[in-house]
Amino acid sequence: MSFEDDYQVTSKFSEHTHDFLSSHLIAPTPVNYSVIYLYISNENEMLSAAIDKTLQRGELITADFIADLFKRYVSFTQQIENTILAPFEQTLSDTLEQIDKQVDNEDKAATNLQKLDKILAKSKNNASMDNIVSYLYNTINNTKAQHEALSQKLTKTQQEINQLKDKLASSREEALVDSLTGLLNRRGCDEKLQHLDHADTHSSLAIDIDHFKKVNDTFGHFIGDKVIQRIAKTIQSHIGEQDIAVRFGGEEFVVVMANTPITEAKKTAEKIRLSISKMKLKQRDTNTYLPPISVSIGIAQNDNISEWTTLFEQADNALYQAKNSGRNRCICA
Incomplete structure (x- = not known):
């Protein structure tokens, strides 16, 4: 497409955007303009589907609705x-x-x-x-x-x-960040992994808190969250700046140790496991200590692996071996 054609297309999108905002009595602020421009140009399918669904139901398009669309579909993208x-x-x-x-x-x-x-x-x-x-x-x-x-x-x-x-x-x-722990979430992990060369040697740790359901059931979710936060800090304190620490969901964590062979990764995993097993957590309301907390860790290296998901699956399989072998231990894939 030539510059002139491209200019005419974008000008048309811009004109339709202003018409849409005007017809719905919505101010052309940067946020409102951005959302409706993406809708008019069909640049974001999920956003467009949400607006179409609202229009089909005969509901009003409001500034609050647009602000919500901006937060859900636009703000985290480039x-x-x-x-x-x-x-x-x-x-x-x-x-x-x-x-x-x-x-x-x-x-x-x-x-x-x-x-x-x-x-x-x-x-x-x-x-x-x-x-x-x-x-x-x-x-x-x-x-x-x-x-x-x-x-x-x-x-x-x-x-x-x-x-x-x-x-x-x-x-x-x-x-990109898990709000509870400050570690990366899955989306953040995916973005960070794009900057690593898969051809280099990397290792992954799959970490899971042992008997965590019992902690939640006995002491409540507030205490359970505190346990997760302490473990996240312990993990973060034992890895390097180039490594990627992720809360993968619930009580499960993943660490990608960049440019690190599995032998070195296991040493780090053992340090993490021992530090967590020595933690003493006190419940302030009752001034009593929680029972000992432990984690099981699976470790894998990206030998002959072309996908990150395969590396994570191997570490996860090793984690289950650690669980089935009595927990509170590290096992290499």
Whole structure:
């Protein structure tokens, strides 16, 4: 597609976006505009399906509804920046530059007309010409004022875009992190793995808290969450900055030890296991200690493995061997 064709398509999408927002009495804020632009351009199928379903039911499209769509389908993706913000920001920057040049030219023209006006004012025979110059001078000053006002509005829009970008970055970060432990979640793990070369030697630890259901049933989920948090901190304290620690779900954790052979990974796994087994957790309300907590760990290395999921499955199988062998131990695949 040529630049002209691409420009015409995006301009059409933009026009339809404004029409949609106007027809539903919704302000064209950056968030509202972004969501509806993605809907009009059909860039996000799940978002489009949600809007279509609401329209089919005859329900109102509100700003709150759009804000929810933004949070669910847009804020954690890079799509909005690549599809909307980047080209819009470039256009905005170019427009501001053109306005600045126009204002500069108008300043020069006004200065020249002011000089001419002073010259004509000294002559009594140039009243009509003096009136024309005054008219032009006033017109240029009015135009300049309008351009400056437009520039201020566009600058404010630029600030809103920057705020939106910060919001997107924050939302993406939150979408990659487990809120309870601060470790990565599965989505965060997938993103981090993209930066590792699978051809290098990596090891994976599959870690599961032993008899965790009994902890929840006996002491409640609040205490159970505290146990998970303490174990997450213990895991994090025993691995390197290049390693990837993940809460995979419930009481299960995964660690990807980058550029680490299985022999070294097992040493780290043993340190984690021993540290957890020595933990003493006290319940504040009753001032009593919880029973000893332990974990079982399965370890695998990516030898002749082309997929990360296969590595995780091998570590998981080793974890089940550890569970079936009496728990509170580490077993290599």
